[in-house]
Amino acid sequence: MGSRYLIRKVVGACLTIFMIVILNFVLFRMMPGSPDRILLRNPNVTADAMAAARIRWGLDKPLIPDQLVDYLEATASGDLGFSFKFHGEAVTDVLSGRLWPTVILFGVGEVLAIFLGLALGAYSGWKRGGPIDYIGNGLSLILYSMPYFVIGILILGVFAVGLHWFPTSGMLTIGGGDGTFTSQLLDFFGHLALPVTTVAIGLIGQYSILMRSSVIETLGEDYVTTARGKGLTSSRILRSHALPNALLPAVTLIAINLGYVIGGAITVEVVFNWPGLGTLTVTALEARDYPVLQGIFLLLSVSVVLANLVADLIYGRLDPRVRS
Amino acid sequence: MTAPAVPEQSVRNERLRLRLQSIRSFARRFASRPDGVIGVIVLLVFTVLAIAPEVFVGPLQTATSASGPSLSPPTAANLLGSDELGRDILNLTIHGTRISMVIGLLATIVTIFLGALVGIVSGYVGGRVDTVLMRITDFFLVLPTFVLALILAPIILDIVGADSEFFGIRVTLLVIVVVIGVTSWASTARIIRSQALSVKELAFVGRARVIGSGPRHIMWRHILPNVMNLIVANTVLVFGGSILTETTLSFIGLGDPFAPSWGQVLNAAESAGAMGLGAWWYVVPPSVCIVLVVLAFTLVGSALDDVLNPRLRIRR
Amino acid sequence: MRSPLRDKLARTLAAFGLALAAVLPAASVQAKDLLTLRVGTVEALDSLNPFNTALNVGYEVFTLNYDLLVNFGPNNEPVPGFADTWTQSADQLSWTFHIRDGMKWSDGVPATSADVVYTYNLELDGTKNDGVVGLGYLDPYLKDAFVTGVTAPDPSTVVITSSRPTSKLTHSYIPIVPQHIWKNVTPANISDFENKVPVVGTGPYQAVESTSQYVRLVRNASYWGKQGAADEIVIQYYPSAPDTMVAAFKNNELDYIHNPSPESFNQLKTAKNTVALASEGDGFTQLNYNTYTKGGGASTTALQDPAFRQALGYAIDKPTLIQKVLLSYGSPGTTQVPPWEKNWHVDPTDVRAFNIDKANQMLDAAGYPRGSDGTRIDKQGKPLNLRLYTPNTDASYPKDAQFIQGWFGQVGIKVSAQVLDEGTLVTDEALDSTKPIKTQLNYDMVIWGWVGDPDPNALLQILLTSSIGSTSDSQWSNPQYDQLYDQQNQAATDAERKTYMTQMQQILYDQAPYDILYYDNNLDAYHTDKFAGWQNQPVEGGAPFFQDGSINYTLLTDATKATPAPSTAANAEPSTGSSSGPAASVAPAPAPTDTASTGSPLLLVLGIVAIAVLLVGFLMITRRRRVSAAEDDE
Numbered sequence A: 001m002g003s004r005y006l007i008r009k010v011v012g013a014c015l016t017i018f019m020i021v022i023l024n025f026v027l028f029r030m031m032p033g034s035p036d037r038i039l040l041r042n043p044n045v046t047a048d049a050m051a052a053a054r055i056r057w058g059l060d061k062p063l064i065p066d067q068l069v070d071y072l073e074a075t076a077s078g079d080l081g082f083s084f085k086f087h088g089e090a091v092t093d094v095l096s097g098r099l100w101p102t103v104i105l106f107g108v109g110e111v112l113a114i115f116l117g118l119a120l121g122a123y124s125g126w127k128r129g130g131p132i133d134y135i136g137n138g139l140s141l142i143l144y145s146m147p148y149f150v151i152g153i154l155i156l157g158v159f160a161v162g163l164h165w166f167p168t169s170g171m172l173t174i175g176g177g178d179g180t181f182t183s184q185l186l187d188f189f190g191h192l193a194l195p196v197t198t199v200a201i202g203l204i205g206q207y208s209i210l211m212r213s214s215v216i217e218t219l220g221e222d223y224v225t226t227a228r229g230k231g232l233t234s235s236r237i238l239r240s241h242a243l244p245n246a247l248l249p250a251v252t253l254i255a256i257n258l259g260y261v262i263g264g265a266i267t268v269e270v271v272f273n274w275p276g277l278g279t280l281t282v283t284a285l286e287a288r289d290y291p292v293l294q295g296i297f298l299l300l301s302v303s304v305v306l307a308n309l310v311a312d313l314i315y316g317r318l319d320p321r322v323r324s
Numbered sequence B: 001m002t003a004p005a006v007p008e009q010s011v012r013n014e015r016l017r018l019r020l021q022s023i024r025s026f027a028r029r030f031a032s033r034p035d036g037v038i039g040v041i042v043l044l045v046f047t048v049l050a051i052a053p054e055v056f057v058g059p060l061q062t063a064t065s066a067s068g069p070s071l072s073p074p075t076a077a078n079l080l081g082s083d084e085l086g087r088d089i090l091n092l093t094i095h096g097t098r099i100s101m102v103i104g105l106l107a108t109i110v111t112i113f114l115g116a117l118v119g120i121v122s123g124y125v126g127g128r129v130d131t132v133l134m135r136i137t138d139f140f141l142v143l144p145t146f147v148l149a150l151i152l153a154p155i156i157l158d159i160v161g162a163d164s165e166f167f168g169i170r171v172t173l174l175v176i177v178v179v180i181g182v183t184s185w186a187s188t189a190r191i192i193r194s195q196a197l198s199v200k201e202l203a204f205v206g207r208a209r210v211i212g213s214g215p216r217h218i219m220w221r222h223i224l225p226n227v228m229n230l231i232v233a234n235t236v237l238v239f240g241g242s243i244l245t246e247t248t249l250s251f252i253g254l255g256d257p258f259a260p261s262w263g264q265v266l267n268a269a270e271s272a273g274a275m276g277l278g279a280w281w282y283v284v285p286p287s288v289c290i291v292l293v294v295l296a297f298t299l300v301g302s303a304l305d306d307v308l309n310p311r312l313r314i315r316r
Numbered sequence C: 001m002r003s004p005l006r007d008k009l010a011r012t013l014a015a016f017g018l019a020l021a022a023v024l025p026a027a028s029v030q031a032k033d034l035l036t037l038r039v040g041t042v043e044a045l046d047s048l049n050p051f052n053t054a055l056n057v058g059y060e061v062f063t064l065n066y067d068l069l070v071n072f073g074p075n076n077e078p079v080p081g082f083a084d085t086w087t088q089s090a091d092q093l094s095w096t097f098h099i100r101d102g103m104k105w106s107d108g109v110p111a112t113s114a115d116v117v118y119t120y121n122l123e124l125d126g127t128k129n130d131g132v133v134g135l136g137y138l139d140p141y142l143k144d145a146f147v148t149g150v151t152a153p154d155p156s157t158v159v160i161t162s163s164r165p166t167s168k169l170t171h172s173y174i175p176i177v178p179q180h181i182w183k184n185v186t187p188a189n190i191s192d193f194e195n196k197v198p199v200v201g202t203g204p205y206q207a208v209e210s211t212s213q214y215v216r217l218v219r220n221a222s223y224w225g226k227q228g229a230a231d232e233i234v235i236q237y238y239p240s241a242p243d244t245m246v247a248a249f250k251n252n253e254l255d256y257i258h259n260p261s262p263e264s265f266n267q268l269k270t271a272k273n274t275v276a277l278a279s280e281g282d283g284f285t286q287l288n289y290n291t292y293t294k295g296g297g298a299s300t301t302a303l304q305d306p307a308f309r310q311a312l313g314y315a316i317d318k319p320t321l322i323q324k325v326l327l328s329y330g331s332p333g334t335t336q337v338p339p340w341e342k343n344w345h346v347d348p349t350d351v352r353a354f355n356i357d358k359a360n361q362m363l364d365a366a367g368y369p370r371g372s373d374g375t376r377i378d379k380q381g382k383p384l385n386l387r388l389y390t391p392n393t394d395a396s397y398p399k400d401a402q403f404i405q406g407w408f409g410q411v412g413i414k415v416s417a418q419v420l421d422e423g424t425l426v427t428d429e430a431l432d433s434t435k436p437i438k439t440q441l442n443y444d445m446v447i448w449g450w451v452g453d454p455d456p457n458a459l460l461q462i463l464l465t466s467s468i469g470s471t472s473d474s475q476w477s478n479p480q481y482d483q484l485y486d487q488q489n490q491a492a493t494d495a496e497r498k499t500y501m502t503q504m505q506q507i508l509y510d511q512a513p514y515d516i517l518y519y520d521n522n523l524d525a526y527h528t529d530k531f532a533g534w535q536n537q538p539v540e541g542g543a544p545f546f547q548d549g550s551i552n553y554t555l556l557t558d559a560t561k562a563t564p565a566p567s568t569a570a571n572a573e574p575s576t577g578s579s580s581g582p583a584a585s586v587a588p589a590p591a592p593t594d595t596a597s598t599g600s601p602l603l604l605v606l607g608i609v610a611i612a613v614l615l616v617g618f619l620m621i622t623r624r625r626r627v628s629a630a631e632d633d634e
Helices: A003-030 A035-039 A047-056 A063-076 A091-126 A131-144 A148-162 A181-220 A222-229 A234-272 A277-286 A290-318 B005-031 B034-051 B053-057 B089-125 B127-142 B145-160 B171-200 B203-210 B215-254 B262-272 B280-308 C003-023 C056-065 C113-126 C242-250 C262-268 C306-313 C318-325 C356-365 C396-410 C422-429 C457-463 C479-490 C494-511 C595-633
Strands: C036-041 C070-072 C078-080 C083-088 C094-099 C147-154 C157-162 C205-210 C214-219 C232-237 C256-258 C274-280 C283-289 C330-332 C385-391 C414-420 C445-451 C514-527
Touching: A003 A063, A003 A290, A003 B127, A003 B145, A091 A131, A091 A181, A091 A234, A091 A277, A091 A290, A131 A181, A131 B280, A148 A181, A148 A234, A148 B215, A148 B262, A148 B280, A148 C242, A181 A234, A234 A277, A234 A290, A234 B145, A234 B215, A277 A290, A277 B145, A277 B215, A290 B127, A290 B145, B005 B034, B005 B280, B034 B053, B034 B089, B034 B280, B053 B089, B089 B127, B089 B171, B089 B215, B089 B262, B089 B280, B127 B171, B145 B171, B145 B215, B145 C422, B171 B215, B203 B215, B215 B262, B215 B280, B262 B280, B262 C242, C036 C242, C056 C205, C056 C214, C056 C232, C078 C083, C094 C113, C113 C147, C113 C157, C242 C256, C242 C262, C262 C274, C262 C514, C283 C396, C306 C356, C306 C494, C306 C514, C318 C330, C318 C396, C318 C514, C385 C396, C385 C422, C396 C414, C396 C445, C414 C422, C422 C445, C457 C479, C457 C494, C479 C494
Parallel strands: C036 C232, C036 C256, C385 C414, C385 C445
Antiparallel strands: C070 C078, C083 C094, C094 C157, C147 C157, C205 C214, C214 C232, C256 C514, C274 C514, C283 C445, C283 C514, C330 C514
8 A cells, every 4th residue: 555645644634633632622611611510509519619629620720721731631641531420430431331332232233234225225226127126215215314313213112112022221131130141142132122223224225325326337337238248147247346346435434424323323322221422422411511522522533533544544455546 | 808799798698598498408307307306396395384384284382372182192173183281293393394494494505605615715726725624624524523513502502692583593593503504514515626626627717817817706707606516416415414413403402492393393202201102193293294304305416416417426 | 355344344343242242241150030129210320429419319329328327217207227216415415326236337347436427527527617528418417407526435326516406417318438438538539539339338228330321239138127128229310311211111121210201100100010109399490580689691670679570470370380381290389498398388478379460460560561562661661571591401391481481471571481501501590709790690580490308408598698609599688588597597496497487488489589380299100010018208198219218118028929028027126237138138249259250151152153253254255256256267
């Protein structure tokens, strides 16, 4: 791989992350209601106590440079401060407890959506104009137009509240003894089923639409006509040309869409009370727990930047034209 | 420079004729896309509902003017049932059309304005300006927009003050508009920049530069008209996206309970426990409206895209 | 060519395995045979440290973990807690508490009077110079009792002295914490003390696991009182999804839920094996006016005029509010002391009943005539357009606001309503004396609520002049009210205290800086097929949980067993400490020690799964390669 391309991309990503760190500082200093407000609306707090708290949080220092320098130093050393809402708990601890549930929910959801979406799209494109195409493409468009939480509410209403097939909320049944490994795993998958279905359904649409157009495009190319002339079956053409050609944009789509997907994630997690970053965001937002919000924002932005970087690098490696 | 009057007149006529012809051919090509036509019809219906909801369902019902029983299923009096305060769901949904559509429209205007401005300037001026603008664009492109929106909403509310009104629109709604605009212009800017780059190289732009036209004039008179097709197609897609974002923000609780948009109705349904109660009539009408409108925008958008930019396929 | 993608896939799969291992708790061979009580609430616990919690659920958890010096009984009367007996001296200035003999902390260390001295001194030291201990909510229990000193003559005796006669020491909400665990905690660093699990206490259940979604408590085998039937208690939080909480309850994933929406609650009343209880609560929802007279952001001076506020009181139809917004789960509000505080609440005289005509007449008489467009104008000639804010914490507030908007409109006062986030609103309402007044107090009216303590002081002091800047959300100042507060606080007897309090309630009602809209009911629902023995607190008209103290948790029995578990041991004198519970007791303290050994089979299986998936993937890919090779040959 061209090292100049690589360096340019990496430097760009670092610059973006630095901008995010600065933005993070500015945004949260602009937010209404300062951290010491949690002591307000409390009959027992005196002016002295307020002043002491402000000193403890470093709010008595000037914003620039002191607070900014403190913040940069702390962020660089991985210290994101302390949560207001969960008194005294480190933000990194709060976040790390919530990271994996989100990763699992969206990882599995994405994988399912990619497989199903690409399959549906490929089939629709291949049998263009057929009944499956009409239904499949129509369905994809409708799913694409649905907010995640609407899908979630409907699924929850039918399969958990109505039919009692799955648990309604959470990630594990808490308590009742530790249980055997199998029972735990089954319990976990039971809880995972509905939210992951919601995520997958929410994402299938765009992958299917993408794959369909890619297949249609590919089938119109000259070399496909040649291949057909050589007597290759359509399914082989599909597998060896259309699929690889569509996979690449799919990868970039995942990276680019990560930011949007996280938005949808928040609502799905809220509907199913899934203990991930989404519910944490809403809890933190309602409590105006700025350090936690700041941490979430930083974590998500950096992961989107990194995902984009990875996508760029893969793209660059696969498509030499990009490098020039 | 003196030019004879008659030829200029005929040039103008010729231009007009060409433009009419292109509009006619555009209409013909668009009409050949049934999905686009259906989308337009759906959007027209919702536009009518948004402009004059009172004609169909009377004034917006409030807590004091609500007539129905609490959480009643659909009846003759309340065709789509009622909410927990006894307000008619049909009434709320139809009035929600206006708020959702207005927010979507304004957010789209902000998005497209910002996106087109940055895109054209960046593409035409080039050089260092382009580098800086594109750096910023990339930055906004990778930000998790929804989380940023969640954070921005209270900040903007704090800056403008909660109780002001602009042109009769509650500021809480404008906050959502600004939030959507600020967080979603980047992809539009990217698309328009690439088109502006190629238009810039066309002969007539060079000629304009030679006869001494200023950059502002060139961007306004030459570049803008030539990226217009892209702007139009993008506008439609952004509109649908804005409505989705508004819905989600309201559902999370950042909307305005005193101005029921679709997302707000769904938020109210959630907090009343509608789904657990089996009150499907509270959830389904606003959901169907959201899906219909966003779907219509997507259909029209892709049809326009195909008709206007047959070679340039926009992927979101 | 496509190898990077494949590598990425493999890495992703491996990451999934790791991620799964991270979320699943340590598995063990033990079967699920514990009897678990699952409780759902819309609040999320803020801290396990009793001094750092501001929430109902926080009090619930710490009264399960710890004993108070004197606990709250079935009717909130004093019952044995950390102390089993107590006497007041003849001069009424000191109390002697006897600490139960042989009592142990849940880690086995003896619990003695030294722990009481430590805990109370923590409070006394912290509040000495107007300081606060943690969030300060527990401070008034010693401060308002004028406690001067705590001593321990011997391990089973505590003597508390006060500068004035007091009856408040047997209603103190301060939990006794173990000195041997808390020894390094001081008032200066208590805000940072998390009180991590496993919590060591003397209460009936000890927290062993705490996440941002739930807290799990297991039965304290060495608890001195009756052992509850539940082996463990899980309290789960549904802060942004009340609907999901109700769905989980209906799906039998929860045994008890606290404060579902009134609409859901209505439906639960007819559900099978379910008791749905609406009980009087110790709190209210109020409409508060910004009455500040020394500048600030109120839009009109009319709000400073008691006659104006009284007139508005006639334009509020409280019965309709209760019926429509609360679906009748509440009662019309009058004074700042809710009827729940039976001994202290006094109905005011001259109650304002809904009457639009009377409101109009009173506004005319008070000097607020209607302008040309029908909107009334204030004494400076400004049209009355009031801003009404509500916090985003409760779905009922915006509904209240809509009604008030309608009714005030009928008396010629425009209202623009707005929902603000809690943080903004609380900052808005609190006067900061270090900043210029011009930019502050930018509100006219707010709908919000307060929840009280068993002692009325908490709710009485909200509107003291000295509370401006902290709790006073009306910025109201009335010297007579302030004086009466001190008098009632220093009163020697309850009867004397109540006479002052009666006046305070009438003054507040007449002056109306607050219009108390209603006293909200607490809504609770529980299933009866898993647990039996449900008791309410107070016995008449109360609810089982989320009251004061944790006594009702220990009274539950296993509903599936024919005879209610060991009821004989239930009320026996807890002399030896441990009475035998119905199921094998679980020792709380040494829980997660063998994580590494029990975690390994999980990792092993996940590893096998990952390898299997990779193998399949590899086979598929090689097959495809063969196919494409064949194509190239063709």
